[in-house]
Amino acid sequence: MGITKSEIFTVEQNQLAQFAKAFSHPARVAILQYLFKTKSCVCGSLVDEIGLAQATISQHLKELKNLGLIQGTVEGTSVCYCINPTVWEEMKTVLSSFLNQDTDVADDTCC
Amino acid sequence: MGITKSEIFTVEQNQLAQFAKAFSHPARVAILQYLFKTKSCVCGSLVDEIGLAQATISQHLKELKNLGLIQGTVEGTSVCYCINPTVWEEMKTVLSSFLNQDTDVADDTCC
C-alpha cells in the first residue's frame, strides 16, 4: 500500500529508519558531503555542483531541513545552509549503536 | 519521475545510499535487530515477532538478501537467516566514515 505501518514499531526503530532515509538517496549524500567540505555555508552552488534541477535540490534540502540535519538562513537574495552539529551528533549516536551490534558469531556463521 | 539519476553520482555515493536504504524502513531495522539478538539463525519467527504479513516479511528479507546483508539456507521446510558478518562490516566502514566527518565548526555555526 506504500504506507509504512509505523505504529507497530518502537520509537527507536522509527527514528533509526528516518535518519537512514535522510541519506538513502545519493543526491542527499552529495549535498551533505558538500556541506561538510565547504564548512562555511553553501547555497545554490549545490545546483552547479550536483547535476540536478534547482527545484529538485530545493526539495532534497527541505527533507534534510525537516529532519533537522541542516539549517538555513537567508543571506540577501541567497540562502546559506549548513550542518546542524547537534542533530548530526544525535544521529551519529543512534546509528552507531545500531551498526556496532556484535557480529561475533565466532566463525560458526550458522547459515 | 520517481527514478533516481544515479549516473551523475559517484560509486561511493550510490553505495552509501544503498546501504542506508537497507534500514530506512522500521521493519528492516526490526528484522536486523532480531537477527542480531537471536544470533542463531531465524526463519519465519519474524512473522510472529513483527506484526506484518508473511508475504511482506519475505519481501523485506529479499531486499536485505539482495544487498548481501543477510544470508539464508534451507533447513527442511524452513529457511534459516542470519547476518552476513563480512558485508555488515563493509557497510559499517562505509557508513562510519560518512558519519564521522568533522563537525568541528567550532562554535561559529555559520547559519
Added chain:
DNA sequence: TTGTTATATTGCAATATTACGATGAATCAA
C-alpha cells in the same frame, strides 16, 4: 500418495519518492 508446514512469488491497490518546468516571493542594484 496425501496432507501439512514454511517460504517464495505473483498480482494488485494505495501511497511515496524523484524529478522538473513554471510560477511566486523576496532581495538587491540601477
Added chain:
DNA sequence: TTGATTCATCGTAATATTGCAATATAACAA
C-alpha cells in the same frame, strides 16, 4: 520603479515502495 538573481512552492508525470491475499513451490510426515 524595473530588472535580475536566488530560492521556494505548485503542479504534474513517471517510477518506487509498502502491504496483503492468493497462489505456487518445496520438504517432510504419515
